Amino acid sequence: MKAQNIDEVVDGLAGIVREATRAGDRIGYFAALYRQVTVEVRTAIHSGLFDDGARMNRFDTAFGNRYFDAHDAWHRNRTGPRCWREGFGLLENADTVIVQHLLLGVNAHINLDLSVAAARTSPGGAIHSLRRDLLLINDILGRVVLAVQDSVGALSPLLSLLDRVGARTDEQILDFSIRQSRQEAWYNAVLLAGQTEEEREATIDRLDVRAAVLARLVARPSGLVRPALELIRSTESDDVPAVITHLDHAMAGPSVP
Template identity: 30%
Template sequence: MAQIEQFPAAPAEVGPVVERMRALRASWPEADGVAVFNRVYLTVTEDIERRVAAGEFTRAAATLDVRFAERYLAAVDAAAAGGRPPACWRPLFQYRGHPGVRPLQFALAGVNAHIGHDLALAVVDTCRSLGCEPADLEGEFERVGDVLVLLEERVREELMPGPDLLEVGDPLTHLLGCWSLERARDGAWLAARSLWRLRRLEHGLGLLPEPAEEFTERLDRSVGLVGRMMLTPLGAQSSGSSTGAISS
């Protein structure tokens, strides 16, 4: 078992990821649905960059965070090139300009795609990079998970209408109650461990990588289905609710 705790403090590998997100923020209209998610994610990633520079993250934790962010940026690149991003991200790119989808929906749909699909694959990517097992990364996974809690908190603080505006009868209230960050994190960890075992089994038995690919595809599509439901158009917001502007 790899001794993750003995890895030295990570260099500032997060810097290029932060610069990419800043460039995207500058190039997209503020009301763009993907831009809403990007602005929130950028503020959290900038905080991670500061923690890495201060030596608060191990090499393994920083590597996991970078591999995680790269999954989102790869989806952005695929969409920009006219290709097909992963199914989990397609609803966000398809609905990014829909006037009936609220900023909070865009942000949470991005969080759903990133955690539900990208996080599991990022764990596998990190294990390959560091030559370790998912079990060796459990502590690092929890550390990154703590950052995700900050991401969700920022989303809700910046984009959720005030308590007097978010009424029980508001469809948005129902949508928010159907998704849980904690369940998404648990699902991502289980998916990562399952995918790693499938790939190890295929390699050991000399099999073609069909089961692992099928597992990844089904995970992608199921997360995408949840994201599509989260982006159900609800109409214009009430006067006084958030417009989606996020301070950085």
């Protein structure tokens, strides 16, 4: 699908969540998180919190369409950006844990898509006027992440094992990934905004390769993290639709229609 505005992004994500819930598809895990972030961004636009609400509507639409394009390409013929293919390719693996799917979505959407959407929304020198509004999204993400952390913790009672093997808990993983990745994404957006189309395509390809490498580390961890994840998985629910519904209600907002 191609969204024309943020309302259509929210509707498109709600449709993916709804279909994933019906089919028991783990693609609904990240889609539920992303839907709630987008709803919060839309509320902030309507509340006049951004310097330029119309511009943020355009940005969020471009951002959302990056996800829809990757989603559709994967379902059509298993193509699309490398980093998204790494995440989507793990969806049918029943040995994965919830937080892995969330991280894989966050990785691809922020480490690749955010920079591209920002640069295309505000090309050239205009990119610098976008900085404050993008930083405001960090606050929105923080609120959603806090709510999702509680959901993940309730669904993964042994997730704290990751701390004991030198990894990170759900809170630290999500917070670190979002904050660190968004900071890097801003620098990449500035780079992309000043490039020619040919240069931009080469940079996007490099960003995709890097994000795909990070995705493999999340999808196939080594050392003590692997057996810890196996134990964590043994305590998580096998009811994928119930997990999606739980995550999708993390903000205690309206249910998916």
